[in-house]
Amino acid sequence: MSPVLNAVPVSILTGFLGAGKTSLLNRLLKDPDLTDTAVIINEFGDVSLDHLLVEASSDGIIELSDGCLCCTVRGELVDTLADLMDRMQTGKIKPLKRVVIETTGLADPAPVLQSVMGNPVIAQSYRLDGVVTVVDAVNGLSTLANHEEALRQVAMADRLVISKVSLATPDVVISLKARLRDLNPRAPIMDGDLPEVAKAELFHCGLYDPATKIADVGRWLQDEDVAEHDHAHVHDGHHHHDHAHCDHDHHDHGHHRHDENRHGTDIRSFSIVHDRPIDPMALEMFVDLLRSAHGEKLLRMKAIVAMSDNPDRPLILHGVQAVFHPPQRLAGWPDPSDRRTRMVLITKGLPEAFVRDLFDAFTGKPRIDRPDRQALEDNPLAVPGLRM
């Protein structure tokens, strides 16, 4: 098996203060499919209480109590993951099937994701599976209006769980769903009151289908609307999401409203689809420029890329801000009938047109008023000249 398949999947469970992360985790840990899961909880404040509230599998819980996981104890998170791996390899603990990191409610998830992806030692043993964000039905709308961290938690999510639905009026839940859909058009929205939400499948956000170990790019990229982008090459109608318990408004999806201003936020979610294989150098320069010049605005990027050096073996890219997982080459296309490059990007303050222009410049679709690849290679500083 490849090292990537052996790598322990890491899930991030986030959500604003009091949203219901610990409650959901308690329910999840009762699922037998989540045995052999280590839970890393961090707390903000002097007194650690959350570990007392998490009932199950107490010896799997590692608490980072001296501060916020996202900033002050970042080093400690990496140390904790390394220590877990060491204990697994020396037989002190059973092999883990999964690690769940519950962040503090005030965490920006990006640095947490980066700790998993960006550290070369950690990235050998672990792979980021995905981000599950809990949003409180009662307070969600006002929290999103007032707290930047909450916006980022929603924008970066692979799954959104609405908690406390039974405490809110139906109107409020409908408005909240619309707002979530607006901020993150791709993540399935789930009703946290439903028992089936608290199942291991909630965490299956990663590239590989856990049952078959085969890459499921459609689900991973959450790319129904990527397929819709190019009507000449629409998928054959099969949807990759697990729709059993998600409330997915397909009507909304089709209209590509993603580049509208989202009620005052400048978060965007969009996709780039490209038909021809891409020169590896061009891809490298595109990604390097994007992340070096605009890394902080790139909340997430996931991609499957057809490479001209070996178009039969696509490249997988997964990045958070300036930090990317080591790129991975698949043995073949997961769906041989669709060999297009597909990229999904979530940005903040980085407009879709700008990223598209940059991509076009590197992949040979220059426009008169934009520098082409040669110009960018000769003078990378020309990039800021691409007007935003």
Ligand SMILES: Nc1nc2c(ncn2[C@@H]2O[C@H](COP(=O)(O)OP(=O)(O)OP(=O)(O)O)[C@@H](O)[C@H]2O)c(=O)[nH]1
């Ligand atoms: N009725 C109801 N109450 C909930 C639900 N989820 C959480 N709660 C309550 O909301 C409060 C906060 O829940 P927690 O699970 O501690 O939330 P948290 O996100 O872990 O909180 P912090 O760690 O403080 O950020 C508790 O009193 C829970 O009992 C839910 O789905 N329904």
